[in-house]
Amino acid sequence: MALNTLDVRGRSCPEPVLLTRRALEQAPNGVQVLVGNSTARDNVRRFAESKGYKVQIQDQGEDFLLSITR
Amino acid sequence: MSGRKGMILVGAMVGILAVALVAFGNPVNMGICIVCFIRDTAGALGLHRAGVVQYIRPEIVGIALGAWLMSLKGGDFRTRGGSAPFTRFILGFFVVIGALMFLGCPLRMVLRLAGGDLTAVFGLLGFTAGILVGVAFLNKGFTLNRTYNMSKVEGFMFPAMQVALLILLITAPAFIFFSSEGPGSLHAPVAISLIAGLLLGAAAQRTRLCMVGGIRDFVMFKDTHLISGFLAILVVALIGNVITGNFRLGFSGQPVAHTDWLWNFMGMLLAGLGSVLLGGCPLRQIILAAEGNIDSAITFLGMLVGAAFAHNFGLAASGAGATANGKVATIIGLAVVAAIGLMNMERSAEVTLKGDVSIGS
Numbered sequence: 001m002a003l004n005t006l007d008v009r010g011r012s013c014p015e016p017v018l019l020t021r022r023a024l025e026q027a028p029n030g031v032q033v034l035v036g037n038s039t040a041r042d043n044v045r046r047f048a049e050s051k052g053y054k055v056q057i058q059d060q061g062e063d064f065l066l067s068i069t070r
Numbered sequence: 071m072s073g074r075k076g077m078i079l080v081g082a083m084v085g086i087l088a089v090a091l092v093a094f095g096n097p098v099n100m101g102i103c104i105v106c107f108i109r110d111t112a113g114a115l116g117l118h119r120a121g122v123v124q125y126i127r128p129e130i131v132g133i134a135l136g137a138w139l140m141s142l143k144g145g146d147f148r149t150r151g152g153s154a155p156f157t158r159f160i161l162g163f164f165v166v167i168g169a170l171m172f173l174g175c176p177l178r179m180v181l182r183l184a185g186g187d188l189t190a191v192f193g194l195l196g197f198t199a200g201i202l203v204g205v206a207f208l209n210k211g212f213t214l215n216r217t218y219n220m221s222k223v224e225g226f227m228f229p230a231m232q233v234a235l236l237i238l239l240i241t242a243p244a245f246i247f248f249s250s251e252g253p254g255s256l257h258a259p260v261a262i263s264l265i266a267g268l269l270l271g272a273a274a275q276r277t278r279l280c281m282v283g284g285i286r287d288f289v290m291f292k293d294t295h296l297i298s299g300f301l302a303i304l305v306v307a308l309i310g311n312v313i314t315g316n317f318r319l320g321f322s323g324q325p326v327a328h329t330d331w332l333w334n335f336m337g338m339l340l341a342g343l344g345s346v347l348l349g350g351c352p353l354r355q356i357i358l359a360a361e362g363n364i365d366s367a368i369t370f371l372g373m374l375v376g377a378a379f380a381h382n383f384g385l386a387a388s389g390a391g392a393t394a395n396g397k398v399a400t401i402i403g404l405a406v407v408a409a410i411g412l413m414n415m416e417r418s419a420e421v422t423l424k425g426d427v428s429i430g431s
Contacts, residue, residue: 005423009216010217012214012348013280013350014286014349015213019421021291026421
């Protein structure tokens, strides 16, 4: 099943994590999150892993695509 | 270095650097203070004429350049901007008005606590309250919207400005003001301040150390990552102060501080709230600006202008206490910052997920 994608590129802290949390509340099986810098990448990963999700990271040019799954 | 251990290590390093800078000549409990040092730099440039707080602080230059070099090395340097730049200028302006009411940025607040300055406890309470209000805004959908990519040249302007400040410091032309008395006259040798700044900037860029992020993330996400750096600074600077004889527990007679508990609280309430809406404390704004974030560079200018206003119009507090003008400015600041918070709510607190599904929350 393809995951829905959340675009949080260019958002200030802590919006990437906050929006990821909201997305996961609505889609508890997982989402993809597109982030624009390494700070957001690491923050979103740390948050998702703390909630028991697995996180895979793909480099996409200047951005990173995080696949957050159960 | 991005893990918890790295964060604690960097916090410890900041604590040691702060204590060492005092030993080398910086004012007591002011080894590093982002807002005070921006204020001193504003004075040196003649943007305000308070004779006791004028000096181009090499720590600021070092922090910016250290973060810039580290971001180039790590591939984090990216020029972007366009996330409400003028709103951020205003927020930066009032963060400084609040911080100068308290007499210190969030980092100096921790260093004051580490020196036994109990008046800073009211600052910490105000700061925490400000963060809680800011978190409420964030939870209601506050956002200054996203940044966009910009030309690389634009991103190099902020580090270039810092190099220019360094040149002005070293060449000391007649139109630059240097305090001969007061806190502005107390400083470590230029090379030591610069190196300390470079180390701090590089380490803070790598770990994303942020004084406002610590309490904010703990409250919002039960995330202890950033707050572990905050606590490490406190503990290590406290031990360092005890060793160097600069620890004096009490309320009265503390260096560059006043005992007016209400206005210590109110000042940091404003600084904490403003910093949450900016997405990071004054230190973090410099790091972000150095990484190519133009909005944070604009915030830096807002802080510089705020510092100039604070001393041109008698808004800054002093050891004697808060001024009437400063109290008015702090109240105005709280009103403006709260209005910025209220007027920048996303119309719906709805998360849009691509894949055709729009999900309410």
